[in-house]
Amino acid sequence: MTVQDIVRPSAASAKTSFLYRVDGSASWTVGTANVIVSVSGPIEVNKREELPDVATVEIVVRPGTGVTSTREQFLQDRIRKVFAPVIVLDLHPRTLIQIVVQIVQSGDTKMLNTMTLSASINATYMALLDAGVPVRSTVSATSIIYYKTQAQTSKAAVLIDPTRTELERIEKDILSVHTVAYELKGGKIERLLLTESVGSFTEDQVFECYDSAAKICESTNETMREAVINGVQRKSRWRET
Amino acid sequence: MSELQPFAETLSSSPQLFARLLPTVYFDRYITLDPPIRPSLRSPTQFRPCRINTSALPNTFGSSVVRMGECIAVCGITGYIIDSSEAGPSALYTNVDVVGRTGPPQSELMSMSEWMYETALAANLFDPAQLKIEDTAQTLVLQAQVQLLSQMYSGDVAWAALLAALAVTRIPKAILADDEETLTADFATEPVIRFSSSETKKLELNSENLPWCINFGVMEGTGLVLADLEGRVEEVSVQGSITVITSAGNNSIQNLSISAGKSLISKDHIRQCIALAKQRAAELDSILQSQIHNGNG
Numbered sequence: 001m002t003v004q005d006i007v008r009p010s011a012a013s014a015k016t017s018f019l020y021r022v023d024g025s026a027s028w029t030v031g032t033a034n035v036i037v038s039v040s041g042p043i044e045v046n047k048r049e050e051l052p053d054v055a056t057v058e059i060v061v062r063p064g065t066g067v068t069s070t071r072e073q074f075l076q077d078r079i080r081k082v083f084a085p086v087i088v089l090d091l092h093p094r095t096l097i098q099i100v101v102q103i104v105q106s107g108d109t110k111m112l113n114t115m116t117l118s119a120s121i122n123a124t125y126m127a128l129l130d131a132g133v134p135v136r137s138t139v140s141a142t143s144i145i146y147y148k149t150q151a152q153t154s155k156a157a158v159l160i161d162p163t164r165t166e167l168e169r170i171e172k173d174i175l176s177v178h179t180v181a182y183e184l185k186g187g188k189i190e191r192l193l194l195t196e197s198v199g200s201f202t203e204d205q206v207f208e209c210y211d212s213a214a215k216i217c218e219s220t221n222e223t224m225r226e227a228v229i230n231g232v233q234r235k236s237r238w239r240e241t
Numbered sequence: 242m243s244e245l246q247p248f249a250e251t252l253s254s255s256p257q258l259f260a261r262l263l264p265t266v267y268f269d270r271y272i273t274l275d276p277p278i279r280p281s282l283r284s285p286t287q288f289r290p291c292r293i294n295t296s297a298l299p300n301t302f303g304s305s306v307v308r309m310g311e312c313i314a315v316c317g318i319t320g321y322i323i324d325s326s327e328a329g330p331s332a333l334y335t336n337v338d339v340v341g342r343t344g345p346p347q348s349e350l351m352s353m354s355e356w357m358y359e360t361a362l363a364a365n366l367f368d369p370a371q372l373k374i375e376d377t378a379q380t381l382v383l384q385a386q387v388q389l390l391s392q393m394y395s396g397d398v399a400w401a402a403l404l405a406a407l408a409v410t411r412i413p414k415a416i417l418a419d420d421e422e423t424l425t426a427d428f429a430t431e432p433v434i435r436f437s438s439s440e441t442k443k444l445e446l447n448s449e450n451l452p453w454c455i456n457f458g459v460m461e462g463t464g465l466v467l468a469d470l471e472g473r474v475e476e477v478s479v480q481g482s483i484t485v486i487t488s489a490g491n492n493s494i495q496n497l498s499i500s501a502g503k504s505l506i507s508k509d510h511i512r513q514c515i516a517l518a519k520q521r522a523a524e525l526d527s528i529l530q531s532q533i534h535n536g537n538g
Binding site: 082 | 348
């Protein structure tokens with residue numbers, strides 16, 4: 001199985017600028033996951049959280065159903081790790097960049113959170129762009145799952161950004177789950193930002209996974225570019241009259 | 242009235258103050274030496290000394306105290322009985338807390354709790370069938386309470402405490418009472434279950450080689466790999482991190498979490514960390530085994 005075999009066109013879609021009381025908003029849909037993110041900033045920060053040389057970043061994750069639990073804390077922590085180095089924080093000291101992630105549909109089964117994490121990362125990036133928060137580069141993320149098939153081959157089968165139905169079908173046979181986020185510049189992969197790989201895998205498998213994720217992230221980047229172009233065209237419609 | 246101090250003395254401050262005010266500069270002073278050394282005087286690939294004690298806590302099925310450098314974690318394992326039909330995906334529930342905490346837990350602690358639960362679920366440490374209570378429709382579920390004792394804490398010490406406690410866990414034999422009955426979930430009756438205080442059976446783990454958690458940092462700029470980060474100075478100065486959960490003895494890895502921060506993390510960095518992690522896992526296995534055989538097991 002080579003990288004070329006398993007890349008499939010990104011089935012993701014994005015919408016921007018649909019919330020009115022915030023600076024920027026975006027929604028990312030992939031598989032059965034759907035996440036809405038709003039960004040406000042730079043805005044006023046309260047004295048307790050104010051930092052003298054950089055902006056403070058506040059990230060809140062709200063689940064689709066039920067109450068906030070430690071799972072949302074985990075997602076918040078990972079999203080912060082991705083974006084803290086990407087946002088140009090020292091351009092806006094003593095201010096707040098507030099990011100609220102609302103999970104509409106997690107797209108995961110009960111035991112996983114990979115689709116929620118990758119969709120949240122992509123939606124957060126689109127919302128930051130929409131809000132005009134200065135960022136150093138492009139970010140995109142994807143979910144890759146390796147599982148055993150009935151056929152007794154030594155190679156595991158792969159699912160990329162799957163739907164919840166697909167996940168439930170193979171749940172008992174999952175070998176490893178990987179969420180990978182890359183930084184891109186000019187549409188090309190620049191460096192690895194975040195990975196969360198869980199299960200049982202070898203060094204070679206995980207490197208192969210990172211290479212596949214790189215290709216997928218480049219394609220996701222294209223989807224983001226189109227969404228941004230559409231958004232700008234929509235906002236510029238008044239110029240045509 | 243104390244003597245007036247020389248001018249130069251009043252301007253100087255202690256290294257501890259320097260470390261608190263300017264941790265990245267303080268760290269830089271050490272790491273740019275040749276050969277590079279860390280403020281804790283460890284070399285870049287040197288791990289913290291590790292001490293493990295097991296079975297020290299009473300009233301538990303298993304317990305451990307693990308110390309790595311300045312971080313200390315205590316784990317106690319107990320259990321409770323539930324109806325097999327109500328069993329969730331996991332036979333082991335974990336909770337991490339800091340001793341003496343008042344108010345709601347910090348977000349870092351909550352994130353660590355969630356990470357431990359998910360990792361324990363994915364790590365498949367033991368066969369849950371061992372916990373079924375024979376001749377009944379009920380099963381035991383294990384609860385692991387990890388307490389962090391030091392001001393500094395990290396997930397890998399908490400996880401090590403969990404593994405060490407599980408390695409010595411003994412399940413007490415269930416005795417069905419012949420004088421008392423209880424209602425089950427489907428309104429039938431079953432004898433009440435009591436536990437023997439003397440007869441216990443060791444919990445069999447799926448492997449002798451345990452999946453230890455080992456963390457690394459990768460510096461921005463130089464790309465230097467540092468093993469086993471500890472303390473605020475290192476945490477603030479080295480933002481790229483690679484956390485590996487792996488066991489010795491085979492080439493499979495259970496968990497790989499990478500957060501690059503501003504560092505450029507390459508495949509070579511990852512390879513180096515995995516290799517060091519495997520060695521450390523073997524070392525920790527032997528520290529635990531010698532403690533079990535020399536201590537009271």
